[in-house]
Amino acid sequence: MKKVTIFGLSLSLPLLVWQLLFFAFPLVFLVALSFWVVENYRMVPDFDSVNWTKMFSRGVFWDTYLRTLALAAGASVLVSILAFPCSYGIAFKLSANLRRLAIFLMVIPFFTSYLVRVYSWQIFLSDNGILNAAFGLVGAGPYTMLNTDFGTMTGYLTLCLPLVVLLQVFSLMFVDRTLIEAAHNLRCGRLRTVFLVIIPSARVGIVIAALFCFILTFGDFVSPLYLGGGKPPTLSIMITDTTKAGQQWPRAAVIAIVMIATLLAVAFSAIGYAYRKRA
C-alpha cells in the first residue's frame, strides 16, 4: 500500500496541521519575537538584536541562569537518589500484585493537580505549620522551611518523584534476574551487586528519569515561587514576571530561547550518555 490515499491523508494530516500551526509555529515565532522592539509600550516587528544584547549584558540574567541550572541539576541528582531505594523496593521486594498496585498508585499523582499539592506543602512547611507543630511536641524548632531552597526542593520532589520512580521501576524490572543471581553466585555482595550489576544494567532508564526530572524542574515556576519565595528568581519566574508585568515579551522570548537551547543540549548529552556503548 505505497499509494497516498485520501483515507491515509485524512488520518495523518489533522494532528500534523494542528501541531505545525499551534506548536511548531508559535515556537518559531518566539525566535522572531526576540528580535522585535518595544516602542511606547507597543511591540513593533523588527530585526534588532537589542533584546539579546540587553539580556546578555545583565549580571542578574547570568546569575539567574546559573542558579536555575544548579537547582535543576541538583534536583535531578537528589530526586534520582531519593527515588532509587523506593524503585528498587517496588521492582524487587514486592509481590507481583503489590507491584502492580504501587505502579497504579504512582501514576495517579503524576496527573493530579501539582498546584494544589504545592499549596498544601505550604501548610506543612510554614513557620506555624504542621511540621513545626510536630517538632514543637518534641521540643525542637521552629525551623524556617518555607521560602528557602529546602522549600523549592520539596516542591521539585513533589513534581518529579512519581515520574522518576515509575521510569526507574520500569528499567529495573527489565534487568535480567539471572545476571543478579550470577553476581551473587560469584560472591558479589548485595550492595556491590546493586552498584556493579543492577545500576549499569538499568542505566538507560535511570538517566532518562533524571533527564525528565531536569526538564520538569528547569522549567517549573511554581515551586521556586510559592515554596522558595521567588527571591532570587529562576528563569521561569523571570519569564512570567516579564510577560505578565508589561509588554516586554521580546525579552521574555530571549529567556525562553536560551532555556530551550539549554534543554536541548542537556537532553542530547544525557541521551548520548545513556545509550553510549559500554567501554
Add this chain to the structure above:
Amino acid sequence: MAETLVVFDDIVKSFGDVIAVDRMSLDIRKGEFLVIMGSSGCGKTTTLRMLAGLDAPTQGEIRLGGHRINELPTWKRDTPMVWQSLALFPFLDVLRNVEFGLKMRGTDKATRRRKAMDWLERLGIAEFARRDISQLSGGQRQRVALARSLVTEPEILLLDEPLSSLDAHLKVRMQAILSGLQKDLGITFVYVTHSQSEAFSMGDRIVIMSRGRIEQIGAPVEIYRTPHNHFVAEFLGSSNIFRGRVVSVDGGLVSIETGRGRFRVTGSGAGTAQEGTSTVFVVGNDRMVLSQDRPADAGNFLEGRVIGEEFIGATVTIHMETGDGQEIRAQKSHGEIAHLNTNVGERIFASWQPESAYVLPGEIDGPP
C-alpha cells in the same frame, strides 16, 4: 481437464530490493485443492496475499475467472482467507465474527443470522454462537475462522498455514474436516503450508516453491516418486541423492560414474540422459536394502558405517556414512533389520535395484 479459475501470468513481486516472487506463472483449476509448499521466505505466502489482494504484483497479471484483478482491492474481491493467526475479532462474539462478511456486503440481519447459524451448525460449533473468542479452544477457533470465510459462499478459499498452531492430534482431525469440506462444497482451496504431511494428505496438486520460483507442480505421488530436481528431492528428504557423469546410454540402461563408483540406472527418466553430461539421480530411502555382508551381486551398492538411527512410528531410518563422507539413509521396518547389527560404528552395506534409481529430469544437462 477442469476449467481454469485463476491465472498467475509472469508475476513478479518485490519489496524494495528483495524479490519475493520471481516471474511465476501458475494456473489454478476450478474445484481443486491446491497446496503451495516451501520453507519460510520462499514466496508462498506472498503468492497467496497477491491472490487475496493484500499485496499488489510488481509486474505481470493475475486473472480471476478471466478478468484482470491486479488493481482490485481485497474488499472488492471474493477471495476470503483463513489466517495463520486466525485473525478472529476479539471484541465480537462467535456469531458476529461469522456474520462480519455478510454485514459488510449489506445483507439484511435476518438472512445474516440464518446463514451464520447454518455454518456454525455445519461445523458443529452452534452451541458456542454467543461465546467470546477467548473462551474457545484452538480447534473451535479454527472452525469459527472457517465459517467466517465460507459464509459468503465464495468460489475460492485461501488458507495461510491455518493448522500450524494446533497439536499433532488435532491437526489430523482438522485435515480431515478441510478435505471433506472441500469435496462437499466443490470450490477451490488454495492452501499454503511448510508441512509435507499436510500437503500430501490434502492436496490434489502440490506446488513446491523456493526463492520465489516454482520448482515443481504435480500430484502428491508424482512429486514424491519423481522429484523434478535436486532441490525438490532434498526438500522432501525422502531420497538419497547422487551426482555423477553419464558414461554410457544403452536404451533404458544408463551408467553413471560418481566419485564412489559406477552405478546402473534403469528407472523412469533414465532414457532422456545424454552421454557425457553431468546429472543427478535419486534412490528412495525406502528402496535401500541393508546387509552386514558385501552384496553378492556386484551391482549398485555402497559401503559405510552406521552413524545413528531414528525411530518414527513403525519404521526405523538408519543413517550411515560412506568412507568419503556422504550420508545415506535407509528407511526400514523393525522386522527387516532385526537380524542386523546397527550399533554406531558397525560396517554396513546399502544396495538398491537399478530400477529403483531415478534420474532427475530437471538436472539433465547441468554443468559438469
Add this chain to the structure above:
Amino acid sequence: MNRNRLIDWGLRAYVVLAFAFVFAPIAASFVFSFNVDRFPSLPLGGFSLRWYEAIAEDPLVWEGLRNTMVVGICASVISTTLGFAAAYTDFRYRFFGKPVYLALALLPPTIPVVIMGLAMLAFLSRVNLSGEIHSVIISHVVMCSPFAMAIIRLRLSQMDPSLEAAAWNLGAGEWRALFHVIVPFARPAILAALFITMAVSFDEFAVAWFVSGLNETLPVRVLGFLQGQVSPRINAIGTIVFLTTMTLVILAQVLLMRRLGRVEEMPRTDEA
C-alpha cells in the same frame, strides 16, 4: 539471613514512606478543607463546611468551573480524535519524514509550560485568537494529544496486524474496517485517553493562565488565590479537583489493565 530480611523490610518501609510523601499533600488538602480554622495547623479545629460554602458563593469559582468543564471536554475530545488518527498513522504507514512527524506529535509535554504559555500567548494574540476560551482549548489540545496518541498507540501495538487485513478481506473498505475493527479494538484505550486528557486539561494552570485573559479556568483561579493570602478555600477547591482527576485517572488505568489481561489469555488446547 536475618540481616537480609532486615534490609528487605527496610526497603519496603522506604516504599511506604515515599508513598506517604507523595500522598501527604493530597490528604492534607482534603483534611484541612473540612477544618474550621482560618490558618491551617495542628491541632485541628472543628469540622466545618464553611470553606465549601465560601467557594459555592463565589461566582468566579463557578465561572472557573464552567470554563474548566468546557475546556476539558472540548480539549479531550479533540485531542483524543487527533491522537487516535496519529496513532493509527504511526501503526499502519511508513513514510518519508516520519521521525519529524512523531516528534511533532509527541514532544509538546517536554517543553516547559512557561515557554509554551509565552509562545502561545505571543502567537495567538498576533492572530487575534488570544484571551478567549478557545485559546485555552487550542493550547490544551497541543499539550494533551501526545498523551492520547501514546495510550492508543500502545493499544494498537497489541493488535494482531492481520485483524484489519481480515476485515478488508471480508469485504470492508478502509473506512468501514477502521470503524468496525480498529475503533472497537482500541475502545478501552480511546476511553482511557479521553479520561487522561481531560485530567491533564483539568489541572493545567500555566498555559491557561497566559492565554485565557478574563476567561479563567479553575486552576488559574487557584493560582490567583495562591498569589493572594492563605485561604482554606484553596483546600476546598483542591479537594474537588483532586477527586475529579483521581477518578478520571483511576478509571483510565482500570480500563487499560482489564483489557490487557483478557487479550493475553491463551487459547485452551483441549478440544471440547
